[in-house]
Each structure stands twice: as structure tokens, then as C-alpha cells.
Amino acid sequence: MKLQEMTAVMCHGPRxxxxxxxxxxxxxxxEIVIRIGACGICASDCKCWQGASMFWEGPDGPYVKTPVIPGHEFFGYVHELGEGAGEHFGVALGDKVIAEQILPCNRCRYCTSGSYWMCERHYIYGFQKGFTDGGMAQFMRLASTARVHKIPQDLPLEACAIIEPLACAIHTVNRGTIELADTVVIAGAGPLGLLMTQVARLKTPKKLVVVDPLPARRDLALRYGADVAIDPRDGDAIQQVMGLTDGYGCDVYIETTGAPVGVRQGLQMIRKLGRFVEFSVFGEETTVDWSIIGDRKELDVRGAHLGPYCYPIAIDLLSRGLVTSDGIVTHRYALEQWDEALAMALSPDSVKVILIPSD
Known part of the structure; x- marks a missing residue:
């Protein structure tokens, strides 16, 4: 007898x-239905819950369409195959799989030119009700245009749970085009910043610096290969970076704090002709003097969005032990413990919180 109902977290609006x-x-x-193995709580999920304007305000109404099951950091096991789905996705029942967080339309100018992650429709799992319901549930449907990747069966649960953020980290680091002689600064040592630290170390820059106010996260950054971990509250972080670079500033600055101060700090800390990579989702507007970008420094400012073409790389790096989830995934909760899990995700006592559905 087929299941008719399942347990899920449901978003009805902010908070x-x-x-x-x-x-x-x-x-x-x-199409396929997967049984969810785990789903992470992302910083964007927290900001959506808090009511950040980018999710709930806009000229065409809210980006979030409720009621919707949230969650885009998921993986699972193939539970049901629709007609032709096995051949369409190259999967079989029981396979461990992940779908990229965006569900592209495959028709707009971005999708047809290969830039599917910038799809004009821009449906991301967990934010629009219906066929883009997310992974904070026991089961989830993957539509026909989903970009699905198989995961080795022996890859541990915690590693599988960070494939999505790792793919984002890889894309962001790649946007920095890190070179051997570069001094790289990563601002923010949350889950994404710590994964970026591991990936940036694989690029072997001359010096890798991480800036974060939390001692435990700075310790993790050093463990993952950072040469220096700076507390922005203890002295002048900008001057510390200047001291490491003969007064010039860093070559690459990756902003992943999600706080306006991270942007302002970076514009001061980066050298002339440097590369500023912006990844964060902000809960409030950020105001800066744009003169520093053009007239004073001629900076190369680059955005980084999602993890295009990086999921197979993420799976490979985890499989080879070149990136680890150890220290990243710090807390596990059942779906029924949503309130407790959210509180922990909002707390400085966690790094990455994941939800694991019961059978």
C-alpha cells in the first residue's frame, strides 16, 4: 500500500x-521521488524565516510562494521513478542522488546558452509551492528539468549533507581565479566560509587569511589550512592584512559574512586592481562609497551564485577526502524538532545543522 501522507516542515510566512x-x-x-536522507538548514533559510526583504518583498510580490516545504541542501534515495525517468536521469531505484538547488526552465536565454544557474524563472527548491517543494520532508519530487547527480553509496551521511554548500563554495572560489602568488582573505567562517577555506587551500595561494569573530570557527579555519585567522574585534583587521602584504592589501577578498560590515571591510582591505567576490545573502541593505571601486582602486567585483557545474567536483573532493565535513556538521535533529533545530542554526554554538527524517 502506497503512502498517502508524510511529515514535513511547512513555511506559511515569516516566522x-x-x-x-x-x-x-x-x-x-x-520525474522521480526521493526519500530524503538529510537536509541542511542554510543561512538563507534562517533569513527567510526572519523575514528578509529579498524573500518577502519585490515589485512582482514575494519571491517565496507559500505554503511551501523549505530546504535546498538535501540528498536522498530514489524511491519512485516516473515514466521514462530512469533513462532520463540515468538512475535506478535505491540510488543515492542529489539535485542541484535550482530547477531551470531550459528555455530562457540563460538556460539555452549554458548559464542555467541564472535561469530567468529562477525557481529554487524550497521557496515556491508545488513542484519546487524542498527537502525538509520525508520525501521530495524532482521535476523533469532537475539536474540530478549520483552519489557513491559509501559516502557518509554528513558528507552527503554538505554537497550543496560545497558546490557553492567551489564556484565562489573559482570566481576569485586564485593564483599562486595571491594573498586571499575569506571573510566569515560559517559553513560556507569554512568550506571555501578548504577549497581555497587546494588552490595553494601564497597566504590564506580567514576573518571571523568566533574563536571556535577561527580554530577550524586554521585546521582546514588557513595561514592566519583574524578576530575583527581584536585590533584592526584591515591593518593586520596590510601588515601581511607589505601595505598593499589582499589580492582576493571573498565576502561570506552576510553583514554590511564585511563589504565595507573588504573594500578597504583589498589592494588596487584586486578581485572582490561577493557570495552572501544579506538581511539588510548595504551602503558603501562606490568611488573606491572605480576611481580609487579599479576593482574587479564579481558575484557568485549557486554551484553551477560544481556538484560532480564536490562529490569527488569529498570522496577523495580532500574536503571534510568533520567540524562542519555539528548538530542533527529530526523533522519534528524543527523549532529546536532552527534555534541552534541561529546560534553561534553551531556550524551546520541538518535535519534527518525518520522512516
Whole structure:
């Protein structure tokens, strides 16, 4: 007898997320249903819950369409195959899989030119009700345009749970085009910043610097290969970086704090003709004097969004032990413990919190 209902976290609006019984998803043609293995709580999930304007305000209405099951940092096991789905995705029942967080339309100018992660429709799992319901549930449907990747069966659960953020970290570090002689600064040692630290170390820059106010996270950054970990509250972080670079400033600055101060700090800390990479999702507007970008420094300012073409790389790095989840995944909760899990995700006492559905 097929299941008719499942347990899921349901977003009804800002600060209104509830654990509910929801209809079991069904696979249509070229679609699959996966049984969720784990789903991480992302900083963007926290900011969405808090009511950040980028999710709830806009000329065309809110980006988030409720009620919706949140969660885009998921992986799972193929539970049901729709007609032709096995051949379409190259998967079989029981395979361990992950889908990229964006569900591209495959029709707009960005999708048809290969830049699918900038899809004009821009549906991301966990933010629009219906076929983009996310992974904070026991089961989840992957639509026909999903970009699905197989995961080795022996890859541990914690490693599988960080494939999505690791793919984002890889893309962000790649946007910095790090060279051997570069001094690289990563601002923010949350889950993404710590994964970026591990990836940036693989690029072997001359010096890798991480800036974060929390001692435990600075210790992790050093463990993952940072040469220097700076507390921005203890002295002048900008001058410390200047001291490491003969007064010039860093070559590459990667901003992943999600706080306006991280942007302002970076514009002061980076050298002339440097590369500033912005990854964060902000909960408030950031104001800076743009003169420093053009007239004073002629900076190369680059955005980094999602993890295009990086999921196979992430899976490979984890499989070879070149990147680790040890120290990243710090807390595990059942779906029914959503309130407790969210509180921990918002707390400085955690790095990455994941939800693991019960059978």
C-alpha cells in the first residue's frame, strides 16, 4: 500500500514554519521521488524565516510562494521513478542522488546558452509551492528539468549533507581565479566560509587569511589550512592584512559574512586592481562609497551564485577526502524538532545543522 501522507516542515510566512502532515509527492513522466536522507538548514533559510526583504518583498510580490516545504541542501534515495525517468536521469531505484538547488526552465536565454544557474524563472527548491517543494520532508519530487547527480553509496551521511554548500563554495572560489602568488582573505567562517577555506587551500595561494569573530570557527579555519585567522574585534583587521602584504592589501577578498560590515571591510582591505567576490545573502541593505571601486582602486567585483557545474567536483573532493565535513556538521535533529533545530542554526554554538527524517 502506497503512502498517502508524510511529515514535513511547512513555511506559511515569516516566522511561521510548522511541522505538518503533507500529501505524499507522486512522480510524473520523467520525474522521480526521493526519500530524503538529510537536509541542511542554510543561512538563507534562517533569513527567510526572519523575514528578509529579498524573500518577502519585490515589485512582482514575494519571491517565496507559500505554503511551501523549505530546504535546498538535501540528498536522498530514489524511491519512485516516473515514466521514462530512469533513462532520463540515468538512475535506478535505491540510488543515492542529489539535485542541484535550482530547477531551470531550459528555455530562457540563460538556460539555452549554458548559464542555467541564472535561469530567468529562477525557481529554487524550497521557496515556491508545488513542484519546487524542498527537502525538509520525508520525501521530495524532482521535476523533469532537475539536474540530478549520483552519489557513491559509501559516502557518509554528513558528507552527503554538505554537497550543496560545497558546490557553492567551489564556484565562489573559482570566481576569485586564485593564483599562486595571491594573498586571499575569506571573510566569515560559517559553513560556507569554512568550506571555501578548504577549497581555497587546494588552490595553494601564497597566504590564506580567514576573518571571523568566533574563536571556535577561527580554530577550524586554521585546521582546514588557513595561514592566519583574524578576530575583527581584536585590533584592526584591515591593518593586520596590510601588515601581511607589505601595505598593499589582499589580492582576493571573498565576502561570506552576510553583514554590511564585511563589504565595507573588504573594500578597504583589498589592494588596487584586486578581485572582490561577493557570495552572501544579506538581511539588510548595504551602503558603501562606490568611488573606491572605480576611481580609487579599479576593482574587479564579481558575484557568485549557486554551484553551477560544481556538484560532480564536490562529490569527488569529498570522496577523495580532500574536503571534510568533520567540524562542519555539528548538530542533527529530526523533522519534528524543527523549532529546536532552527534555534541552534541561529546560534553561534553551531556550524551546520541538518535535519534527518525518520522512516
Amino acid at each position: 511561521d514554519y510548522r511541522v505538518e502532515r503533507a500529501a505524499m509527492p507522486k512522480a510524473g513522466p520523467h
